[in-house]
Amino acid sequence: YDINRRIVLAMRLLGVGVNGIKKFCAFMCLPNPIFQSFYDKIVSTISIATAAVREKSMKNAAAKEKELSVQKGLAERIVVSGDGTWKKRGFSSLLGVTSLIGWCTGKVIDVNVKSKICNQCNYWKKKEGTAEYEEWAETHKDSCQKNHEGSAGKMEVDAVIQMFQRSEELHGLKYSHYVGDGDSKTFKGILDSNPYENLDVKKKECIDHVQKRMGTRLRNLKKNVRGLGGKGKLTGKLIDDLSLYFGLAIRRNHNSIVDMKKEIWATLYHKISTD
Known part of the structure; x- marks a missing residue:
């Protein structure tokens, strides 16, 4: 039913899962909510839809950024700024998100999520060694959410490097200048990775x-x-x-x-x- 999809979407926007939905329904004297399996299906559907919107939005933003950059004489190159955020402070977070923003438009042109955990891996770990686990592992490899090893502080560095390396494939653009926040580790990582042939990425300092x-x-x-x-x-x-x-x-x-x-x-x- 549409109401089930809407309550899941609303609660996910608030950072609440299925247990939170159950509590909300109990306090509001509403019928029992959906089961975990159906909740997972709705979340998966929402994820697919939001991913499609995200990709289209970033494609449009990159195209506009390219148009404005060409007017400034930068050809197929654009200036981007990057910054990361974490779920927890103190560099102990298991999740981090880094985004790149176009200098001319101020719009997000790429995002990269880094995670040190995968809930499915944690769930299936207790069944490791069984035939059921082996069958699950074969299909899970491509969808595993764990994509980062190392400290939380390194998430931003690795994420920015990956976004620079895929810029030509994703948008057909090169990021010629990086506007940083004073953290030299990220820019050093970009230089060491050498994402483009015949182009040295230059750094611009954020005035703020x-x-x-x-x-x-x-x-x-x-x-x-x-x-x-x-x-x-x-x-x-x-x-x-x-x-x-x-x-x-x-x-x-x-x-x-x-x-x-x-x-x-x-x-x-x-x-x-x-x-």
Whole structure:
């Protein structure tokens, strides 16, 4: 029934599984929900549908990114930014998702999910050595969800490398520049993998992260140098202002290092002026 599909979809969007659906129905005095087997079928159907929508959306985003990049004279090459997120903080997560976003459109053009676990493998492990297990293992290999070995922090590095390596096959494009968040491990991984012939990927720094690092260093300086902070000195508000204007100077003069340097120094001179 349609209502069964809808409640599964709604609960999955909330991160709730079949047990959560049972609790919800119990509290709402509703009839018993669907069985686990039918729930799995609905989830599988939803997964197929969302995968199709995802692929089409990313194809369209990549095509638009290519169009805008050609207008900027980048030919068959585009600039992308990448970042990862994990299910848990502290690099102890078993699941991680990394995405690449087009610089011109701001739209996602590729995603890569990394997992250190597979629930089906865990379930069948207790039956290992049986004929039933061998039969299951032959059909499960291609659909196993476990695709990562190593630390959670390495998930982002491996995911970005894979997305660069498949860019030509997926979109017919090369990612010529990578906008990073200051993490040199990811960019080093891209360079070491050498995803393209006759093209060295170059890195662009994310201005937001550069601006953030300026604030961090000023706060550390204030903390470590006695007497630097306080009224009329390096206050928290002044640090925020200097960081903000530092970022603005970079954004407004990204085509001229000389003008960028002048505006950065002008900010400092303005702030220390007594006029």
